[in-house]
Amino acid sequence: MSLIRLQNISRRYEMGSEIIHALRDVSLEIQRGEYVAIMGPSGSGKSTLMNVIGCLDTPTSGEYILNGISVSDMDDDELAEIRNREIGFVFQTFNLLARSNALHNVELPLIYAGVPSEERREAALQALRQVGLSDRVSHKPNELSGGQRQRVAVARALVTRPSIILADEPTGNLDSKTGAEIMDLFDALWRRGNTIILVTHEETIAKRSRRIVRILDGLIASDESLESGNGEALTPVLPAGRRLEF
Amino acid sequence: MTFGNELKEGVFISWGALRANKLRSALTTLGIVIGVVTVTLMGTAIEGLNRAFLKNISTMGADVFFVMRWSWFNHSYADWLKMRKRQPLTLAQIKAVESQLTLARAVTPVADYRAPIKYRNRTSNGVSVWGTTDQFMVTSGVTVSSGRFLSAEEADGGRPVCVIGADVATNLFQLENPIGKTVRLNQTALEVIGILEKQGNFLGEFNLDNRVILPLRQFMSTFSRYPDLRIEVKALSSAQMDEAREELRGVLRKVRRLAPGEPDDFSINQQEMIIERFNRVAGTIAAVGLFITGLALFVGGIGIMNIMFVSVAERTHEIGIRKAIGAKRRTILIQFLTEAASICLFGGLLALGIAYGLTFAVQKFLPATMSLTVVAIALLVSIFTGVASGFFPAWRAARMDPVEALRKE
Numbered sequence: 001m002s003l004i005r006l007q008n009i010s011r012r013y014e015m016g017s018e019i020i021h022a023l024r025d026v027s028l029e030i031q032r033g034e035y036v037a038i039m040g041p042s043g044s045g046k047s048t049l050m051n052v053i054g055c056l057d058t059p060t061s062g063e064y065i066l067n068g069i070s071v072s073d074m075d076d077d078e079l080a081e082i083r084n085r086e087i088g089f090v091f092q093t094f095n096l097l098a099r100s101n102a103l104h105n106v107e108l109p110l111i112y113a114g115v116p117s118e119e120r121r122e123a124a125l126q127a128l129r130q131v132g133l134s135d136r137v138s139h140k141p142n143e144l145s146g147g148q149r150q151r152v153a154v155a156r157a158l159v160t161r162p163s164i165i166l167a168d169e170p171t172g173n174l175d176s177k178t179g180a181e182i183m184d185l186f187d188a189l190w191r192r193g194n195t196i197i198l199v200t201h202e203e204t205i206a207k208r209s210r211r212i213v214r215i216l217d218g219l220i221a222s223d224e225s226l227e228s229g230n231g232e233a234l235t236p237v238l239p240a241g242r243r244l245e246f
Numbered sequence: 247m248t249f250g251n252e253l254k255e256g257v258f259i260s261w262g263a264l265r266a267n268k269l270r271s272a273l274t275t276l277g278i279v280i281g282v283v284t285v286t287l288m289g290t291a292i293e294g295l296n297r298a299f300l301k302n303i304s305t306m307g308a309d310v311f312f313v314m315r316w317s318w319f320n321h322s323y324a325d326w327l328k329m330r331k332r333q334p335l336t337l338a339q340i341k342a343v344e345s346q347l348t349l350a351r352a353v354t355p356v357a358d359y360r361a362p363i364k365y366r367n368r369t370s371n372g373v374s375v376w377g378t379t380d381q382f383m384v385t386s387g388v389t390v391s392s393g394r395f396l397s398a399e400e401a402d403g404g405r406p407v408c409v410i411g412a413d414v415a416t417n418l419f420q421l422e423n424p425i426g427k428t429v430r431l432n433q434t435a436l437e438v439i440g441i442l443e444k445q446g447n448f449l450g451e452f453n454l455d456n457r458v459i460l461p462l463r464q465f466m467s468t469f470s471r472y473p474d475l476r477i478e479v480k481a482l483s484s485a486q487m488d489e490a491r492e493e494l495r496g497v498l499r500k501v502r503r504l505a506p507g508e509p510d511d512f513s514i515n516q517q518e519m520i521i522e523r524f525n526r527v528a529g530t531i532a533a534v535g536l537f538i539t540g541l542a543l544f545v546g547g548i549g550i551m552n553i554m555f556v557s558v559a560e561r562t563h564e565i566g567i568r569k570a571i572g573a574k575r576r577t578i579l580i581q582f583l584t585e586a587a588s589i590c591l592f593g594g595l596l597a598l599g600i601a602y603g604l605t606f607a608v609q610k611f612l613p614a615t616m617s618l619t620v621v622a623i624a625l626l627v628s629i630f631t632g633v634a635s636g637f638f639p640a641w642r643a644a645r646m647d648p649v650e651a652l653r654k655e
Contacts, residue, residue, distance in 0.1 A: 051649050056570060056648045056652075057649050076574075076645075077574040077575055077576070080572050080573060080574045080575075081572065081574070083569075083570060083571065083572050084571060084572020089570050089571065095563075095566075095567045095652070097567065097568075098564075099262040099266060100262070108568070108571060109571045109572050111251060111255050112568075112571065112572035112573050112574075112577060113572065160572075
């Protein structure tokens with residue numbers, strides 16, 4: 001069973017009297033453990049596709065089955081629960097809560113999941129350790145560098161052990177060296193069994209993945225699998241279906 | 247996510263938000279503080295007024311009937327004209343009433359008059375002179391601070407003795423001991439046998455300490471053969487007030503020879519009537535006062551609502567983040583409601599502190615103390631104001647579309 005199955009997804013917006021077709025009849029399947037890049041110029045519909053995959057938005061028509069559950073007709077609160085459980089977001093602008101320290105930012109999804117505080121703290125510390133920020137837990141975002149902020153965001157995405165890590169231009173606001181470090185982190189997470197979907201317009205970033213889906217004018221223009229340049233295995237080390245173990 | 251967790255997170259967030267906007271929070275809180283202070287003080291003042299009144303009225307005794315030609319509260323001019331035509335109560339009628347009542351502890355006739363009282367070359371004007379019997383001590387509950395009250399023998403015999411109020415004693419005798427001295431009322435010499443305990447003013451009008459009490463027979467020979475008598479009747483027990491009142495009415499009708507169907511030609515007055523009348527007036531004052539002060543609180547509430555809208559608008563992006571990582575509508579709603587309620591609760595506590603201080607100023611006029619009820623109501627009202635005025639902005643935040651919200655910076 002596919003982790004993500006989009007069937008004939010369309011998304012239309014009304015802008016005044018004009019109707020904009022952001023997605024037209026898109027069908028796409030992504031398996032557990034894949035490392036996929038979604039590419040496309042701005043206005044191509046890749047952000048809409050990401051929003052639909054991330055359950056932030058619902059399609060106008062078509063069906064979306066995520067991890068065996070049809071989410072295309074869910075209401076706000078049900079979607080919130082799915083996002084909390086199944087999806088870990090990493091945004092271009094980090095989107096951390098400015099007034100909260102790193103630990104609290106990472107704890108937040110677990111608070112919404114109703115995890116008891118003791119357990120929550122433990123898991124958040126673990127996630128921060130994974131991204132190499134054990135010594136920055138009580139720093140607030142403005143006391144951290146861009147790369148460190150993005151690491152906190154990655155830790156926040158990891159902490160609920162979601163089915164998908166969905167990263168929207170994760171290196172867009174970082175210099176190339178820091179960006180490369182963040183991409184190394186994603187590579188490592190993938191190798192440990194996580195499913196990663198990257199939304200990007202940079203070829204070099206997309207080349208890190210194992211599959212590139214190109215979007216143009218609301219349609220899938222191409223869908224290609226990549227051979228790893230340095231001879232790494234295409235399949236993750238852990239068998240598909242196995243969740244990340246801390 | 248459990249409600250407790252949500253609330254805890256809500257408190258945590260609102261604390262952060264309030265600290266981040268100190269001046270704004272302070273100004274908003276000020277609105278609530280003013281509202282709660284005025285409402286609390288109003289409540290305290292009204293309670294003080296009630297307490298002052300009830301304490302004052304209690305000198306009358308709750309279980310005493312005052313029978314006279316007049317009703318304390320006339321309902322109309324026509325009533326007044328009718329009452330004016332009523333025949334005065336006579337001493338013989340009062341005696342008859344006394345002998346027939348079974349549910350009365352004490353019955354005494356009372357007549358009063360205003361006259362100057364003299365001791366040697368000193369005169370005290372406008373003293374209230376009361377003619378009554380020894381039973382007056384039971385019906386009115388007066389006590390003597392020195393000497394004694396009229397005895398039954400003195401009352402029956404109409405002896406030339408008197409008991410004087412505390413103010414009369416100090417005015418006429420100054421530092422002398424009045425007991426055994428002779429005072430003059432209308433040329434009649436009376437021996438002072440006792441001094442009444444200080445009682446204070448009745449309803450701020452009548453000085454109970456500026457009284458002279460003498461046997462009714464002596465009063466009648468000094469002032470008037472046919473005084474306008476009234477009767478004070480103390481009921482046997484306060485549990486049987488209604489029965490006692492009915493019996494008294496029946497006996498009076500019989501003694502006054504009223505045919506069945508004829509209206510009463512006397513009035514039975516009670517403390518209860520005054521309290522009832524007072525409650526009606528005080529209730530109106532309280533309602534109007536609380537309404538007006540409530541408006542101040544309402545304005546404070548509008549301030550909260552306003553600032554919550556601002557808070558929601560400038561934190562749209564934050565709401566987007568929270569929703570993206572799994573916050574439900576309820577969670578966001580609770581977050582902003584908690585913030586509004588925190589401002590109000592904090593304002594309420596501050597206001598109570600201020601009102602507590604101001605209560606001491608009010609105490610100069612009224613026996614006002616801030617009761618726990620007022621404190622509890624003030625706090626509940628503050629929280630309610632916060633929740634009510636925060637609800638609309640919070641609801642708007644809760645319904646935001648996460649994609650739209652994330653786009654706002």
